[in-house]
């Protein structure tokens with residue numbers, strides 16, 4: 001297995017705005033991560049942010065002077081915030097206080113960060129942090145809505161212990177999620193997609209994600225794609241006709257929606273997206289290890305790979321010669337998805353599991369398979385139908401949601417299938433995170449992804 005990683009912001013100029021929250025110290029880590037992704041970062045601070053963290057820290061790490069005053073001139077007499085606004089590929093404001101959200105929502109340019117945001121054409125990502133009561137206040141909610149309406153990406157704060165001693169929603173999102181949102185905002189802009197366009201509803205389906213919506217920002221989506229190869233000898237294997245197109249389409253669609261994507265691939269016949277982390281897994285056993293390794297850090301697992309159901313019981317150490325024609329004895333492989341479903345049941349939050357079922361002649365077994373595999377969604381297709389099989393760009397699938405009537409979808413491109421599927425996945429994720437969903441899952445805030453009680457680490461400061 002090998003891994004290829006990123007540098008997703010290589011050559012990009014990112015403006016990082018830091019406002020006066022106790023979470024300002026976390027902006028130091030954010031700066032470090034933006035730089036590690038290859039970005040050149042210009043830091044802007046409000047006066048109150050500088051009361052929490054010294055500008056020297058940011059200057060040292062970014063290698064550039066910090067701008068603190070909207071009236072500040074650069075050494076060459078140009079206006080600092082206008083130069084920052086024009087040179088930015090993206091602006092990220094983290095942490096954003098309630099005061100700053102209000103100033104931005106109303107266009108009050110009294111600080112260098114609002115002034116820069118007003119002057120820029122670049123995408124803006126905002127990560128609020130404050131006490132839970134402040135975040136829940138209708139004034140703050142209205143301000144956040146207004147920023148959404150500007151086309152800004154808002155990375156919702158997490159729920160947890162706050163500096164006030166309360167527990168609630170207000171903790172600055174993890175730096176990794178914020179970086180993902182910046183990458184997604186840039187990708188959406190590069191694709192010519194506005195930050196937030198109107199919602200389109202496909203016939204007979206749920207409302208589609210807003211074009212360019214980054215509704216999977218901060219999520220880790222793991223996709224398996226292609227076929228596994230079970231060795232007979234060092235040069236021969238039992239394989240299948242999967243090209244990996246469907247899995248790759250899901251990976252690309254998830255990247256476009258802001259997700260961090262890990263693509264676990266067997267044999268494929270299509271280019272793999274450069275922005276995904278690629279893990280090669282030739283056999284079922286290797287794919288099982290790769291999937292189970294990443295599962296505790298996974299929000300969504302889409303098992304689009306055509307995984308072998310059986311493999312040769314013995315593998316010849318040397319190439320078999322013509323006169324050694326073997327009679328193959330086969331043994332069943334591990335059922336990766338079923339095992340993942342069992343493990344997922346012990347994780348909180350439980351990852352959303354999507355299975356695929358390539359059938360021949362009839363989809364009658366699909367509903368039973370969805371139940372047996374323990375998936376949230378099963379995408380079934382009849383590979384004998386024209387336009388629905390291996391190696392083509394289209395698919396005609398039936399979506400099975402356990403407990404509901406199967407939903408036949410019309411013939412469409414694999415990318416459209418992927419987008420429609422991710423609409424459903426995003427809907428499941430947000431339903432789970434609603435107060436009712438949390439209660440139903442029984443996922444108390446003291447339970448982490450490994451299912452063990454989450455103790456606050458000694459160095460962790462609430463905000």
Ligand code: CTP
Nearest residue numbers: 303305307308333334335336337355356357358
């Ligand atoms: N799958 C898996 N591990 C396997 C076989 C399949 O994880 N060893 C996954 C596939 O990636 C797919 C789903 O399970 O998402 C359904 O695969 P399928 O081959 O249709 O189901 P089987 O379990 O093989 O059931 P059957 O042989 O009865 O059709």
